[in-house]
Amino acid sequence: MLEVADLHAYYAKSHVLHGVNLRVDAGEIVCLLGRNGVGRSTTAKAVMGLVTGRGSVRFKGREILGRKAYEIAHCGVGYVPENRDVFAGLTVRQNLMLGVKDPKAFARGETRWSIDDMYRLFPRLKERDGTAAGVLSGGEQQMLTLCRTLMGDPDLIMIDEPTEGLAPKIVELVGQFLQEVSRRGISILLIEQKLAIALDISQRLYLMGHGHIVFEGTPADLKNNEAVRKEWLEV
């Protein structure tokens, strides 16, 4: 589905990514772990075309590096940023509608998700249908950004720290939601700092340090490798 090879990226003159290699297969949940500032978010942004990168990013066999963000989105890549970028002045429903990329296909019911699907998964959003997104709680905003990206009917979604700052109960809800999304055949690249849900829901994980991948394996591999956890993850 997604193959990233030797990806480099720069912010002005600072070299942030030093040759990242990773891959996400169809229907897989893959976790990209690492401490703050090691380049996890930059990796996602470079794949999305929001940061200029060098190297190769192939999606469904096609090279997408260097294309515009909206073109990459139309190829089927979805991105949920870490800062819960809801459109504060618009209502919950308007936010969801803005996630739709192809209004004609959506109107004909050809997309995988409808607004009702979202409301069934997150009844809280249904109650807030006409409310301005800016006044929602942090957890609700997180659900909204997830749902908004899904409305665009992506085949892969990259989610940046969806559990950051949420209560344990909501974190559990997000985990269940991601598994439900995955069951519908959507690949997920989950970016996390803590092991919170990563070990439970992902099939494979990558650990990042200083702009490149330092460990790759299954959740069990990481559990058994205390040295790697100590060096690259735990504080």
Place this chain on the structure above:
Amino acid sequence: MSMLNGITYGLLLFMLSSGLTLIFSMMGILNFAHASFYMLGAYFAYQISAWTGFWPGLLVAPLLVGAVGALVERHGLRRAHRFGHVAELLFTFGLAFLVEEVVHLVWGKVAVDYRIPLELDGTLFSLFETDFPIYKGFMMLVSVGMLLALYALLTRTRIGLIIQAALTKPEMVEALGHNVPRIFMLVFGGGTALAGLAGVIGGNAFVTEPGMAAAVGSIVFVVVVVGGLGSLAGAFIASILIGCIQTFSVALSISITDVFALVGIALPQGSQVARLTITQLAPILPYLLMVAILVFRPRGLMGSRES
């Protein structure tokens, strides 16, 4: 009567400032050439009305101006954007001069004879022995119509929602699959078309001459700063406010001495400044208002930005 005149002028200012403030909040560009598009609207309308009459010009001139605006964004500003905000500012600054020179070349340095059409010339009604011209009523009608259309477009249509979202988070909107560069071009074209429309209906109410862009340009910036950069509602309130301040103050013949006398302070006789009348001060009142706003509420009446 002054009130009506003030509102008419204010609505015209809003037509100009709404485009400027939309462009600013979406693209971060303070378009110094915005009033030049207003001037282009007036000259295009003059030229078209000379050939075919006023009514085709009312429709065609703003569309032409909008098309010029969209081309400028697509082939000029988008290139300048790569070199940062300073380059963009310089670009719009240069564009303002360029437009003025083109106007000099094509239509000459003196005012052109762009007149109110005969069917709109006359008195609509009289109030307290003052006449309210039909054309002012027509200006109000066009402005209010445009205001309602803009509101409906921004709140009721998909493209309007995308614009609203892109005002604050263009990067996120693009990641959701919307062609933001094209939206930018449309907003720039739409904003300049509004300025063009203001030129069409303002050019014959006032004067159509090469200095008209500079004359109105600074006032439009005052409106946008007072209203709060990036706020349509703020631009509306500030437009009406400044429209009214300017027309009321022109009608007031009391002097500064009188004003101070009203609050019980006697100013020394014989001072030049104290004898100035409010009418003489009228042109600087909007700027005083701007300074007051910048001192007491730097983000403007309705602005959300800190800078």
